Amino acid sequence: MVVAPPSGAAVNWTVRRAVPADAARIAEINVDGWRAAYRGLIPDSYLDGMRYETLRERWATGLRGHTDAASMFVATGPDGRIEAYAFVRSVRDEADRHPVHATGELCAIYADPRRRGTGAGHAVHQAALGHLAAYGFRHVVLWVLTGNGPARRFYEAHGWSCDEVEKDGGIAGEWTPEIRYSRPIQESKM
Secondary structure (H helix, E strand, O other): EEEOOOOOOOOOOOEEEEEEHHHHHHHHHHHHHHHHHHHHOOOOHHHHHHHHHHHHHHHHHHOOOOOOOOEEEEOOOOOOOOOEEEEEEOOOOHHHHOOOOEEEEEEEEEEEEHHHHOOHHHHHHHHHHHHHOOOOOOEEEEEEEOHHHHHHHHHHHHHOOEEEEEEOEEEEEOOOEEEEEEEOOOOOOO
């Protein structure tokens, strides 16, 4: 699927489901994305200690075990290089479940920090929500570090609302407050 960029972006992104062979590039984006987004929000020692190799093995294992509803999507540019990914599944925590609607969760979404603003994140976001909608989910949640202003603005621009529900993410022994966002997905378009 090719996703046109939002206005102002310069790249048409091709989005597809991730496969285990994508794990190395996903790990790079994961580590680089964390280091760019969370510096000052979680301990530097934790960010500096992240290793591509460790995450590559974790992602490869995870990608081999995905079910239909739990899926990861990647956005590739004209050169075929993966520049963003998003992972969705059914909601993990019962407390996050909508009282009426089937609830999914956006568990992760990252773009290579050098590709921010190009529409890569938008492309995988749209594909991931469209995937959940195709599996009958009508409500979706996500958790974001409270202090991550750029991510919160991205979500709000994509129709997410802050629920004002907070929890402690507890990364590297530090208090890392997270806040929940949610939105309906029945009108999501791929």
